[in-house]
Amino acid sequence: MLLDVRDLDVYYGAIHALQGISFHMEPGEIVTLIGANGAGKSTTLRTISGLIRPRRGTVTFKSQEISRTAAERIVRLGINHVPEGRKIFAPLTVLENLEMGAYTRDDPAEIRQSMERVFQTFPRLKERLTQLGGTLSGGEQQMLAIGRAMMAKPSLLLLDEPSMGLAPVVVEKIAEIIQEINATGTSILLVEQNAHMALTIAHRGYVMETGRIVLEGSADKLLHDPQVRQAYLGG
Numbered sequence: 536m537l538l539d540v541r542d543l544d545v546y547y548g549a550i551h552a553l554q555g556i557s558f559h560m561e562p563g564e565i566v567t568l569i570g571a572n573g574a575g576k577s578t579t580l581r582t583i584s585g586l587i588r589p590r591r592g593t594v595t596f597k598s599q600e601i602s603r604t605a606a607e608r609i610v611r612l613g614i615n616h617v618p619e620g621r622k623i624f625a626p627l628t629v630l631e632n633l634e635m636g637a638y639t640r641d642d643p644a645e646i647r648q649s650m651e652r653v654f655q656t657f658p659r660l661k662e663r664l665t666q667l668g669g670t671l672s673g674g675e676q677q678m679l680a681i682g683r684a685m686m687a688k689p690s691l692l693l694l695d696e697p698s699m700g701l702a703p704v705v706v707e708k709i710a711e712i713i714q715e716i717n718a719t720g721t722s723i724l725l726v727e728q729n730a731h732m733a734l735t736i737a738h739r740g741y742v743m744e745t746g747r748i749v750l751e752g753s754a755d756k757l758l759h760d761p762q763v764r765q766a767y768l769g770g
């Protein structure tokens with residue numbers, strides 16, 4: 536097992552945001568968490584990447600318990616988080632943004648290799664190396680955010696709403712890219728409001744409602760589940 540999340544309880548002050556969340560991932564999988572606004576999807580990712588501490592429960596990554604490990608150490612263990620809203624460094628160039636992604640690594644040859652891989656995945660970024668991050672289009676910023684995460688060479692990539700605010704054709708492109716990255720061996724935990732996109736590319740999924748997992752199964756099963764269709768796929 537790559538990731539084992541057990542009985543997580545997370546609070547923001549008095550708000551009980553995660554109420555006993557359990558799920559797992561096998562190596563090589565794309566797993567999606569879907570659900571409405573405020574269901575706790577982003578909180579789940581933040582807890583895995585060490586940005587929030589759970590009050591109860593455990594996160595185990597490659598057999599190592601990490602729920603009390605520092606976020607920076609978690610990056611070094613191989614988990615990288617692309618937060619909602621992209622959060623690239625707007626005043627830095629594309630190249631500088633990508634270099635920042637490799638801050639935990641020190642072998643220049645390996646870093647160059649990762650940079651080449653990012654350019655293969657995103658030829659657009661290679662054409663815009665000296666452009667400031669903040670002047671990129673929304674889709675390009677999302678590509679840069681994912682590219683920057685790839686520079687850390689993660690074995691698990693946490694993607695929070697990569698389709699948010701993007702035109703349908705750009706969403707399709709991002710979906711293809713997520714599958715390409717997965718095909719090279721990176722496991723992906725994908726949080727999406729766009730349940731259709733997420734279930735089309737994921738292997739398995741979990742449906743969250745107000746801090747709980749209410750349904751789980753193969754992506755195909757969820758895509759055809761009447762309850763899921765009704766609530767998240769427009770009937």
Ligand code: ATP
Binds near residue numbers: 550552574576
């Ligand atoms: P969205 O897609 O809108 O981000 P989500 O499923 O990712 O939804 P979370 O962002 O994880 O949901 O939020 C879960 C709950 O925790 C919500 O009730 C939200 O209001 C609350 N919450 C999230 N962040 C904070 C915070 N920093 N302080 C207080 N409450 C928070």
